[in-house]
Amino acid sequence: MSEQTAVAAGSTGPTKYADPVARRALMAGVSAEPGSAKPDAILTVDHIIRNFGGMTAVHVDHLEVQRGIITALIGPNGAGKTTFFNLITGFDRPSSAKSGAHWSFNGRKLDKTSASSVALAGMVRTFQLTKSLNRMTVMDNMMLGARGQRGENLLTAMFKGTWGAQEKQIEAKAYDLLNRFSLYAKRNDYAGSLSGGQRKLLEMARALMSDPTMIMLDEPMAGVNPALTQSLLGHIQSLRDEGMTVLFVEHDMHVVRHISDWVVVMAEGRMVAEGPADTVMSNPAVIDAYLGAHHDTDLGDDSLLSDEAMEEISQEVAAEEAQRDEEQETK
């Protein structure tokens, strides 16, 4: 069993960053400026711009993601988080592809790389279950997660009847992961029959089939009921404790506070702040980015909503309403 497989199957011991004191010490000297240098960056991104027509969805000058910890990417709706994920995982091309966009993962350049090559390099993102994946069993979803390993299409191999020893190992890994994520009993059920939380577990388990070095989770808690939230959070923390790097997008600020070692904030396509969760969430630029656009956003700490902030927000709301009324009248 490879070391990576051992991580996925949960049989390795904790790594040095399983210790919160070690993680805090690691990041203690890192500047809280956007684009700050990290002690050991696993992902480095430069000059990534994505325009849709006249609108710039992403404009990231520089970003480094630290190896071995959990980094949250937060920002209001439309900030560009998903587009950024798509760009760095090869599912979309930057508009700046020919004018200086480059990014590297684990020492390997990825700028001109396809999505499958990015996954093979060890940077894997979770995907929501699509209609066709819903119609497949849980186990078939897992086997599909191994697709691309050693450049093979396992499903084709299955249908061709070339099911060999190597594939048996992969099957064993799928069972290990299903056990770990409490989905073994569901292995023959259609993925579409799973609850919201179980789907999120399957998305994570499926991503782990390809032995990632870094896992990227897009809103891992969306649609998850409170009973499974704790379990999902525990799984994400365990992955980190076993040595995996985690980068995740999440709107729930309580979750972000609870599990993030580092938080990067995106607004209007740009990285606007970085730092430990508490520092970032008391940063006026972050409060502005959220509350300026979304007055009902819960930043996970009610004490941030001081009388002064509330007064400012209500003035902004009143000004916006007055402007809307004016626009209506002139129509």
Ligand SMILES: Nc1ncnc2c1ncn2[C@@H]1O[C@H](COP(=O)(O)OP(=O)(O)OP(=O)(O)O)[C@@H](O)[C@H]1O
């Ligand atoms: N294919 C596309 N064509 C045109 N505009 C797009 C496209 N994809 C994204 N956008 C726009 O780019 C901006 C960034 O969108 P994106 O989905 O990346 O934001 P986000 O931060 O992930 O938002 P949310 O938190 O709501 O998921 C938005 O204004 C969105 O409408």
